Structure formats: C-alpha cells, structure tokens
Amino acid sequence: xxxxxxxxxxxxxxxxxxxxxxxxxxxxxxxxxxxxxxxxxxxxxxxxxxxxxxxxxxxxxxxxxxxxxxxxxxxxxxxxxxxxxxxxxxxxxxxxxxxxxxxxxxxxxxxxxxxxxxxxxxxxxxxxxxxxxxxxxxxxxxxxxxxxxxxxxxxxxxxxxxxxxxxxxxxxxxxxxxxxxxxxxxxxxxxxxxxxxxxxxxxxxxxxxxxxxxxxxxxxxxxxxxxxxxxxxxxxxxxxxxxxxxxxxxxxxxxxxxxxxxxxxxxxxxxxxxxxxxxxxxxxxxxxxxxxxxxxxxxxxxxxxxxxxxxxxxxxxxxxxxxxxxxxxxxxxxxxxxxxxxxxxxxxxxxxxxxxxxxxxxxxxxxxxxxxxxxxxxxxxxxxxxxxxxxxxxxxxxxxxxxxxxxxxxxxxxxxxxxxxxxxxxxxxxxxxxxxxxxxxxxxxxxxxxxxx
Amino acid sequence: xxxxxxxxxxxxxxxxxxxxxxxxxxxxxxxxxxxxxxxxxxxxxxxxxxxxxxxxxxxxxxxxxxxxxxxxxxxxxxxxxxxxxxxxxxxxxxxxxxxxxxxxxxxxxxxxxxxxxxxxxxxxxxxxxxxxxxxxxxxxxxxxxxxxxxxxxxxxxxxxxxxxxxxxxxxxxxxxxxxxxxxxxxxxxxxxxxxxxxxxxxxxxxxxxxxxxxxxxxxxxxxxxxxxxxxxxxxxxxxxxxxxxxxxxxxxxxxxxxxxxxxxxxxxxxxxxxxxxxxxxxxxxxxxxxxxxxxxxxxxxxxxxxxxxxxxxxxxxxxxxxxxxxxxxxxxxxxxxxxxxxxxxxxxxxxxxxxxxxxxxxxxxxxxxxxxxxxxxxxxxxxxxxxxxxxxxxxxxxxxxxxxxxxxxxxxxxxxxxxxxxxxxxxxxxxxxxxxxxxxxxxxxxxxxxxxx
Numbered sequence: 001x002x003x004x005x006x007x008x009x010x011x012x013x014x015x016x017x018x019x020x021x022x023x024x025x026x027x028x029x030x031x032x033x034x035x036x037x038x039x040x041x042x043x044x045x046x047x048x049x050x051x052x053x054x055x056x057x058x059x060x061x062x063x064x065x066x067x068x069x070x071x072x073x074x075x076x077x078x079x080x081x082x083x084x085x086x087x088x089x090x091x092x093x094x095x096x097x098x099x100x101x102x103x104x105x106x107x108x109x110x111x112x113x114x115x116x117x118x119x120x121x122x123x124x125x126x127x128x129x130x131x132x133x134x135x136x137x138x139x140x141x142x143x144x145x146x147x148x149x150x151x152x153x154x155x156x157x158x159x160x161x162x163x164x165x166x167x168x169x170x171x172x173x174x175x176x177x178x179x180x181x182x183x184x185x186x187x188x189x190x191x192x193x194x195x196x197x198x199x200x201x202x203x204x205x206x207x208x209x210x211x212x213x214x215x216x217x218x219x220x221x222x223x224x225x226x227x228x229x230x231x232x233x234x235x236x237x238x239x240x241x242x243x244x245x246x247x248x249x250x251x252x253x254x255x256x257x258x259x260x261x262x263x264x265x266x267x268x269x270x271x272x273x274x275x276x277x278x279x280x281x282x283x284x285x286x287x288x289x290x291x292x293x294x295x296x297x298x299x300x301x302x303x304x305x306x307x308x309x310x311x312x313x314x315x316x317x318x319x320x321x322x323x324x325x326x327x328x329x330x331x332x333x334x335x336x337x338x339x340x341x342x343x344x345x346x347x348x349x350x351x352x353x354x355x356x357x358x359x360x361x362x363x364x365x366x367x368x369x370x371x372x373x374x375x376x377x378x379x380x381x382x383x384x385x386x387x388x389x390x391x392x393x394x395x396x397x398x399x400x401x402x403x404x405x406x407x408x409x410x411x412x413x414x415x416x417x418x419x420x421x422x423x424x425x426x427x428x429x430x431x432x433x434x435x436x437x438x439x440x441x442x443x444x445x446x447x448x449x450x451x452x453x
Numbered sequence: 454x455x456x457x458x459x460x461x462x463x464x465x466x467x468x469x470x471x472x473x474x475x476x477x478x479x480x481x482x483x484x485x486x487x488x489x490x491x492x493x494x495x496x497x498x499x500x501x502x503x504x505x506x507x508x509x510x511x512x513x514x515x516x517x518x519x520x521x522x523x524x525x526x527x528x529x530x531x532x533x534x535x536x537x538x539x540x541x542x543x544x545x546x547x548x549x550x551x552x553x554x555x556x557x558x559x560x561x562x563x564x565x566x567x568x569x570x571x572x573x574x575x576x577x578x579x580x581x582x583x584x585x586x587x588x589x590x591x592x593x594x595x596x597x598x599x600x601x602x603x604x605x606x607x608x609x610x611x612x613x614x615x616x617x618x619x620x621x622x623x624x625x626x627x628x629x630x631x632x633x634x635x636x637x638x639x640x641x642x643x644x645x646x647x648x649x650x651x652x653x654x655x656x657x658x659x660x661x662x663x664x665x666x667x668x669x670x671x672x673x674x675x676x677x678x679x680x681x682x683x684x685x686x687x688x689x690x691x692x693x694x695x696x697x698x699x700x701x702x703x704x705x706x707x708x709x710x711x712x713x714x715x716x717x718x719x720x721x722x723x724x725x726x727x728x729x730x731x732x733x734x735x736x737x738x739x740x741x742x743x744x745x746x747x748x749x750x751x752x753x754x755x756x757x758x759x760x761x762x763x764x765x766x767x768x769x770x771x772x773x774x775x776x777x778x779x780x781x782x783x784x785x786x787x788x789x790x791x792x793x794x795x796x797x798x799x800x801x802x803x804x805x806x807x808x809x810x811x812x813x814x815x816x817x818x819x820x821x822x823x824x825x826x827x828x829x830x831x832x833x834x835x836x837x838x839x840x841x842x843x844x845x846x847x848x849x850x851x852x853x854x855x856x857x858x859x860x861x862x863x864x865x866x867x868x869x870x871x872x873x874x875x876x877x878x879x880x881x882x883x884x885x886x887x888x889x890x891x892x893x894x895x896x897x898x899x900x901x902x903x904x905x906x
Contacts, residue, residue, distance in 0.1 A: 008625040011499065036492035040624035043496035046464065171493035172461040 088242035100147035116374030130337035195282035203240030205370020248396010351417035515639035518613035541695030553600035569827030583790035648735035656693030658823025701849010804870035
C-alpha cells in the first residue's frame with residue numbers, strides 16, 4: 001500500500017477502505033506519512049468528500065488511536081450532549097446537572113472558545129476554584145459520586161484527531177462536513193456512552209450557516225453515532241441570534257444560575273428542555289434493553305411524542321423544585337468550584353468598566369446577529385482569536401433586547417463589560433451593526449428547527 | 454496577505470492574482486510557507502484548476518525564481534522543441550542538429566527518463582564521452598560554435614519549479630494541465646528563445662491519454678509561450694505506439710544515426726519533418742521582424758502552407774545530402790562524445806543477452822501499446838522507476854513489426870536486449886500483451902493529429 005495511491009484515489013473521487021484509512025492515519029501518527037502528504041489528502045477529501053462508510057471508518061481509526069472509556073460498571077445509562085458551537089451557548093452548564101438530577105449519568109468532554117464561539121470549559125473556569133483538568137480516574141469517580149462530570153480533552157483521547165485538526169486548521173480544510181463529523185464523533189465515542197444528543201446549530205453564529213449544511217451534518221453525525229451502537233439523535237437549533245441574554249464567561253455563569261433558579265429566557269429554556277427530554281428519552285430506550293438482558297438496543301426510528309412530553313415536564317419540575325440547582329451545587333463542589341457564587345454572584349470575575357449601546361431608532365428588534373456579537377465579545381477579551389490567547393473571564397456582552405422586543409430610540413439595547421478598552425471602537429461598531437431594527441415586529445423565532453434520528 | 458486565505462481562495466474556486474502567486478511561491482522558496490500548506494494549495498489547484506491568467510502568472514513567478522538566459526547577441530533566431538514525453542521518442546537527437554544545419558540556433562534543455570518514458574539526456578549519455586552537464590557559459594559557447602547544444606536542467610534555472618515538482622510528485626498533483634504547462638514553460642522560457650515548437654503527445658504512451666486532454670494542454674502551452682512574446686506552436690502527435698523501431702538508450706542512438714543517414718521509418722520521419730518545418734517557419738517569421746528593426750513580432754494566427762512545405766523539403770534535402778549528419782557529428786564532438794560511433798555503432802554500450810518475442814498467431818499487427826513497451830523497457834533497465842535509479846544504457850527493445858505489418862504465427866515481432874534478467878518474465882508478458890494481432894489490416898496511423906497556434 002502506498003500513500004501516494006491513497007491520495008490519488010481520493011483525488012479522483014474514490015472511496016478508501018478501512019485498511020487504507022488505518023494505514024494513512026496510522027502512518028501519519030507514527031511519522032511515516034509526512035504532513036504534506038496528509039495535507040494533500042485532506043484537501044482532496046475536502047473537495048471530493050467522504051462517503052458515509054469512510055466517515056464511520058475514519059471516526060473509528062481516530063477513536064482507536066487513543067483511550068476509550070469503559071463505563072459499563074455504572075448502573076445508570078450514560079448519555080451526553082454535544083453542541084457544534086455557538087454564541088451564548090451555555091446549555092451544557094445547566095443541562096448536565098439537570099439531566100443528572102433525573103438519574104442519568106452525563107460524562108461530558110467539552111471544548112474551549114475559538115473565534116466567535118464560546119467554550120463550556122472557559123465558562124466553568126470563571127467559577128473560582130473550578131478544575132476542568134482531571135485524570136480519567138477522577139472523571140470516573142466524579143461521575144459515580146454526582147452523576148455528572150465535565151472535563152477537557154486529554155492527550156489520551158483521540159490523539160489522531162488532535163494532530164489532524166491542527167493540520168486542517170492551517171490548510172483551509174476545516175469546514176468539511178465528513179471531517180467535522182468524524183472529528184466530533186471520535187472524541188464523543190471515547191466517553192463510553194450509551195446515547196448521545198447532538199445540538200447542531202444553524203444560522204449566522206453557527207459553523208453551518210445554512211439549514212442545508214446543518215441537515216447534512218446532522219445526518220452524518222446521527223448515522224456515525226448509531227453505527228457504533230450509540231443511540232444518537234441530532235437536534236438542529238437556531239443560532240442566528242445568541243442564546244439567552246449573556247455572552248461572555250462570568251456573565252453566562254450568572255445567567256445559568258438564574259436558569260437553574262427558574263428564571264430563564266424562552267429561547268434557552270426551549271433548547272435545554274428539548275435536548276434534555278431527548279437525553280432522558282434515549283436513557284429510557286437504552287435502559288429497557290439493559291433491563292432485559294440479551295436484548296440488543298435497537299436504533300430509534302420513530303418517536304413516542306407523549307413519552308417525550310413527559311420527560312419535558314419532568315425536567316421542568318426538577319428546575320422549579322430546586323433539585324437541578326442542588327445537582328449543580330454538587331457538580332461545582334465536586335470539581336473544586338466555590339458554590340458560594342450561587343448566593344453571591346459577585347464572587348465571579350467582573351469587569352472594571354461597562355458601556356451601554358443604544359437603539360438608533362424606534363421600532364422592533366428584527367434580529368441580533370450572533371456572529372457579530374460573538375466576534376465583539378471575543379474582541380472584548382471573552383474569547384480567543386488564536387488557540388494560545390488568554391481569556392478575560394469578566395468580559396462580555398449583556399443583551400437587554402432581543403428579536404421581537406419593542407425599542408425606542410436611545411434605549412440601552414446592550415451593555416459591554418470589559419477590562420481592556422483596546423478594541424472598543426470596533427466592538428461598538430459590531431454591536432451596533434448586530435442590532436437590526438425595523439418598523440414591524442418580526443415573525444416568531446423557531447428555536448427547534450428539526451430532529452434527525 | 455495570509456497563506457491560509459490563498460489556499461481557501463483556490464479551494465473555493467477563486468483565482469489568485471500575480472501578487473498572491475508571488476507571495477505564495479516566494480514564501481515557499483524562502484521557507485516561510487511550509488510544505489503542507491503548499492501541498493494543500495496544489496491539491497486545491499489540481500481539483501479547481503488555474504485560469505489562463507493564473508497559469509501565465511505562475512509560469513512567470515517560477516521563471517523569475519532563477520536565471521534566464523539572454524542570447525540576443527546571436528544573429529540566428531533561437532528556436533527550441535519540447536516534447537511532453539513518450540516511448541521511443543528520440544526526435545530531439547535528430548531534430549536539433551538537423552534544424553541547426555538549416556541555420557537556426559537550437560538551445561535545448563532536456564530531461565531524463567522517468568516511469569515508462571525515456572529521456573533525451575540518458576539517450577545522449579549512452580554515447581561514450583558525451584557530457585550533458587554544462588555550465589551556462591559553456592552551453593552558450595557550444596551554441597555559438599555548432600548552432601546546437603543540449604544540456605540538463607541546472608540548479609539555476611527555475612528553482613521554484615524544481616521544488617514544486619518534487620512536492621507534486623509525492624502528493625498526486627502532477628497530472629494537472631495548468632501545473633504541467635507552467636512547469637514546462639518556466640524552464641523553456643529561461644532558454645532565451647524567439648520561438649518554440651511543442652510536441653504534445655497523445656495516446657497510451659503519453660501523459661495525455663486522450664485527445665481532449667492533449668488539446669487542452671496544447672492550448673495552454675501555446676497561449677503561455679505567446680503571452681511571453683515567444684512565438685509558440687503546439688503540434689499534437691500520436692504516442693499510442695512507440696516512435697520508430699527502438700526503445701532504450703543505445704538502441705535509440707543507433708536508430709538516430711540511421712535516420713540521419715536517410716534510413717528512417719515513416720512515423721518518426723513524419724514527426725521530425727513536421728516539427729522541424731515548424732521550427733524553420735517560426736525562425737523565418739521571427740527573422741522578418743528582426744530584419745525590420747522596430748517591428749514587433751506578431752503572433753502567428755494563420756499558416757502559409759506553401760512556405761511550410763518548402764521548409765519540409767529543405768529539411769529532407771539536408772538529411773539526404775548528409776549535411777544533417779555532419780551537423781550531428783559537430784554536435785556530438787562539441788559535447789565530448791566519440792563520433793566514431795557513427796561508423797562503428799558497436800562502440801555504444803550493448804546488451805549481453807537477447808531474446809525474441811514471437812507472434813502468437815497469423816494476421817496483422819493492429820497496434821503496439823506504447824505504455825506497455827515503455828514499462829517493459831524500463832523493467833529491462835533502460836529507464837527509471839524512481840529518480841535515483843541507475844540506467845542500463847545497453848538495455849531496451851527492438852520492434853521488428855509495428856501496426857499494419859502482416860505477421861505469421863511464430864514470426865519474431867520484437868527482440869529484448871538486456872544485461873539483467875531479473876524482470877524478464879514480467880517483461881515478456883508486457884511485450885506479448887503490447888502486440889495486438891487481428892485478421893484485417895488496421896486503418897492507417899495518423900502521426901500528426903493537430904496543430905495549435
């Protein structure tokens with residue numbers, strides 16, 4: 001087998017077998033396949049695509065390049081949620097302890113902020129003392145003790161994906177649906193899951209700007225997860241506008257505490273309850289097979305809407321009763337965070353300066369562009385332009401108005417929180433441009449765009 | 454300007470400006486652009502193509518990366534011929550001294566055997582004493598003295614092409630028409646030419662297997678040459694069957710001597726006279742402008758068929774009168790070769806063993822597959838699988854029969870010449886497969902397929 005022939009095959013639109021992908025990726029990891037050959041292959045794969053089978057095989061090759069957790073000793077079903085990334089997407093921080101409160105184990109390996117999108121790890125690290133670096137043993141124990149654990153990717157998990165991602169990042173081969181899908185799934189499938197709910201974002205603040213791309217990615221993700229025996233559902237949700245009313249790390253933690261206290265904006269509550277009810281639904285589905293030993297867990301091909309609604313009601317009750325908040329406290333404490341932040345949010349890192357942004361005219365907010373707000377927040381210090389950039393946990397943007405709100409000229413529509421005013425002029429321009437005001441109220445925003453089984 | 458953005462632009466089908474190509478290729482040469490980014494760019498260029506303008510710009514960037522000969526001190530017009538490579542293609546060795554005998558200077562930088570194709574330099578080096586490594590000063594002097602000089606590419610000529618070609622060779626990005634065209638032309642345009650005739654081969658033994666690809670390459674080559682003010686004509690010729698009746702270095706030199714003595718097979722004579730008459734035609738065309746100072750040399754847009762026929766007759770006369778042979782002797786002596794080979798071909802390296810290949814049945818030879826014969830000859834030692842392989846100058850294949858010949862079962866159709874029998878079984882199978890015998894005579898073979906101005 002020659003690497004040259006494999007590049008040529010993909011260049012000419014052919015499909016690589018499992019053995020060929022293993023040879024290529026294995027050779028890359030061992031140093032026998034140089035960067036330039038892998039770069040040529042990646043560009044060919046970007047432009048020619050990968051078949052469903054190739055995507056599954058590539059996922060497996062990358063998954064098997066590292067450690068794969070075996071959590072079968074746990075009684076509870078292990079269900080995770082993964083989002084493709086967005087602006088103000090703080091869902092995991094509420095959802096993981098909430099679902100754990102319903103008796104499901106949530107082993108979650110999360111990511112960091114990059115470009116206009118935020119990262120769950122950075123948000124959690126704004127809680128004083130909170131540790132996201134854990135050994136796999138500690139991760140396992142935390143999961144046993146509190147039913148939920150969130151950590152960063154370790155060097156042991158899918159090292160092939162890390163190497164390939166770094167190369168894609170400098171060769172303009174990131175935005176490929178099969179490459180994105182295999183990258184996500186090679187890490188998620190290492191978590192020893194029974195089920196997975198994917199939140200595929202679509203719109204201005206998402207990587208998949210169009211519904212068409214989001215549907216294609218959702219289909220490949222669901223197919224790949226299911227082909228590994230992990231019951232996987234992909235939910236396509238709106239990311240045209242930031243989720244909730246805060247963007248930035250401390251600010252988003254404060255909003256999460258409000259959501260856990262039962263004070264949530266409609267958009268984020270809808271996303272949390274939809275993803276959460278699917279997690280519980282899959283947990284039941286998987287549990288049924290576990291309860292009857294010898295039964296293979298079938299793929300979910302249709303939905304019992306009544307059962308799904310029950311799950312939603314159950315989660316609502318857990319939020320309203322304060323049980324979810326208790327679970328959050330346990331989770332934060334277990335990972336070294338100071339739970340006093342709940343009573344006293346002033347313990348979170350803050351910003352020394354604030355600035356209001358005003359409505360330029362009377363009317364209704366038509367939309368708040370998620371990408372522009374994401375970039376503005378990054379420029380204030382809340383995100384990273386490059387992987388090596390440091391985060392300012394106190395910086396961010398509070399949105400006083402969102403789509404559908406009536407405004408009068410001069411109303412404060414957003415408040416910038418910052419410690420460094422270096423990019424302030426650019427940020428102000430971006431935030432001003434992000435708010436689109438029109439004379440009539442816009443149509444209602446549909447958060448849940450599609451469910452892909 | 455960021456390399457990432459240039460890769461992305463090409464990936465998405467955009468066209469790079471001269472400045473962008475200069476930045477990219479210049480950065481690659483200086484080491485600022487790493488191999489892996491250039492490899493990703495090359496694959497994107499392979500799959501997305503380059504526009505005519507980009508091809509010209511890339512040619513210029515590579516041309517200007519090294520030394521460009523200025524031969525304007527010469528009185529004679531400087532016209533070269535370049536072939537895209539084939540099997541048994543010994544044309545240059547006859548054509549260069551032949552055209553020089555007609556008063557045209559032929560500064561030729563040639564290549565080496567690779568894969569199933571032969572190389573002019575390797576063929577010439579089978580002449581005892583012949584040197585193809587020359588300094589540029591020596592090349593210039595030889596041209597002054599004998600009107601013809603053939604040497605290998607030096608490190609000083611188009612170094613960017615050499616670097617890029619090496620990378621293309623290992624990343625499956627060689628067979629791209631614009632990349633091939635800019636590679637060829639960046640070297641040819643360094644020769645200080647007034648005119649250039651390109652022999653674009655098509656058929657089994659050529660890189661361009663189809664007429665469609667050959668036409669596309671011919672058009673880009675002609676366009677590029679002309680846009681640099683070098684009057685360029687591309688002639689598409691048949692390479693479905695080897696040219697002449699020998700394949701292999703010493704054997705081909707012997708055949709060249711026969712051609713120069715007026716004993717040529719029809720196919721090779723037709724190609725030599727056609728290419729040669731175009732070289733003389735362009736020389737006259739260019740000379741007319743030189744004779745009337747201040748006149749710009751216009752592009753050739755139509756042909757004076759009578760003038761072209763006259764040139765053909767002139768070349769025939771030079772062959773028949775022995776003048777071309779004298780020119781060949783001067784050329785060989787000037788580059789250190791032993792001219793005794795003409796009277797005594799036994800001075801050329803030989804093969805210790807020979808083996809006949811027999812016709813499997815009665816009938817007519819339909820075709821002799823050029824690629825199979827080329828690979829067989831390479832496996833006998835006459836060519837190179839890898840650049841670092843050594844050539845056995847004595848090895849090769851003599852073709853007793855070619856398409857159109859009547860054969861009886863058992864007739865010797867070819868003779869293998871070899872010193873190393875390591876690959877003999879494979880070679881025999883290839884040569885047997887190369888000869889296709891049928892009951893009826895095939896249609897006549899058309900050597901000159903098209904002329905692209």
